[in-house]
Amino acid sequence: MRYSTQVRPVSYLKANAADxxxxxxxxxxxxLxxxxxxxxxxxxxxxxxxETQETLALLKILALGQREIEAGETVDARTAIAALKDRLAPSA
Incomplete structure (x- = not known):
């Protein structure tokens, strides 16, 4: 997308804000x-x-995940699923 097609001086904005x-x-x-x-x-x-804010939030989550992977702060899927099941299991 080229922003150069939508360039307006501030004076135009002041005079034509609604438009x-x-x-x-x-x-x-x-x-611009x-x-x-x-x-x-x-x-x-x-x-x-x-939409941009949502995209940025997702990118931040991906970056955090990548850092955790690089730091070795991960568990395999089976371990994670078992931990979730234990956490969600009703107490007797």
Whole structure:
């Protein structure tokens, strides 16, 4: 995705905020906001933002798992399943 197609100066955003928000929600393409010719912010629709946050959370979980594997902090599947069964078993 190229952000260069959705570049707007902050003055445009100030004058056309409602239109920018409508366009964001319809097209779901980020809008790059510039100030004095320099990129200063990126506006995204809420759905895209939430999807990005979910993706980042999953990537963090994968990275943590990878670190645990590299540190040897793992157990085999049978041991893990047995531990879960013991934990979930009703007490007598």
């Amino acid at each position: 920018v928000l409508t366009d964001l929600n319809e097209r779901r393409e980020p809008v 906001i510039t100030q004095n010719g320099q990129a200063k912010a990126v506006l995204v629709d809420v759905v895209s933002f939430e």
